[in-house]
Amino acid sequence: RLANTLNVSFSSLDSETLLMALDLEGVCASSGSACMVGSVVASHVLLAMGLPMERASSAVRFSLGKQTSAAEIDDAAKATERIIERLIKSNSAYAVA
Numbered sequence: 574r575l576a577n578t579l580n581v582s583f584s585s586l587d588s589e590t591l592l593m594a595l596d597l598e599g600v601c602a603s604s605g606s607a608c609m610v611g612s613v614v615a616s617h618v619l620l621a622m623g624l625p626m627e628r629a630s631s632a633v634r635f636s637l638g639k640q641t642s643a644a645e646i647d648d649a650a651k652a653t654e655r656i657i658e659r660l661i662k663s664n665s666a667y668a669v670a
Contacts (some may be wrong), residue, residue: 575636576639577628577636577637577638578634578636578637579634579635579636580619580632580633580634581632581633581635582624582628582631582632582633583631583633583657584627584628584631584644585627585631585664586631586657586660586661586664587630587631588604588605588630588632588633589604591631591633591656591657591659591660592604592633594656594660595633595653595656596651596654598652598655598656599663600648600649600652600653602633602635603633603634603636604616604632604633604634604636611613615630615632616628616629616632617633635649
């Protein structure tokens with residue numbers, strides 16, 4: 574447990590898609606620990622904690638550094654919210670089709 578790290582999952586959203594969208598918005602995040610960079614499998618730590626595969630596969634990890642400002646955190650949160658809303662809309666459009 575680290576005070577500078579937040580791990581969240583968004584049901585029914587693929588973390589890889591979310592991470593690409595965050596990157597395009599200038600937000601750095603990952604789907605696992607630093608030792609698992611580049612891996613596309615769900616975090617073994619989250620699975621060991623008892624999370625179902627669906628939740629572990631939709632998990633995104635945000636980390637803060639000493640130089641991270643409150644404004645940067647706010648910008649990242651707003652970008653994440655916009656992206657989640659857009660992805661949910663596009664997912665529901667596919668579900669209807």
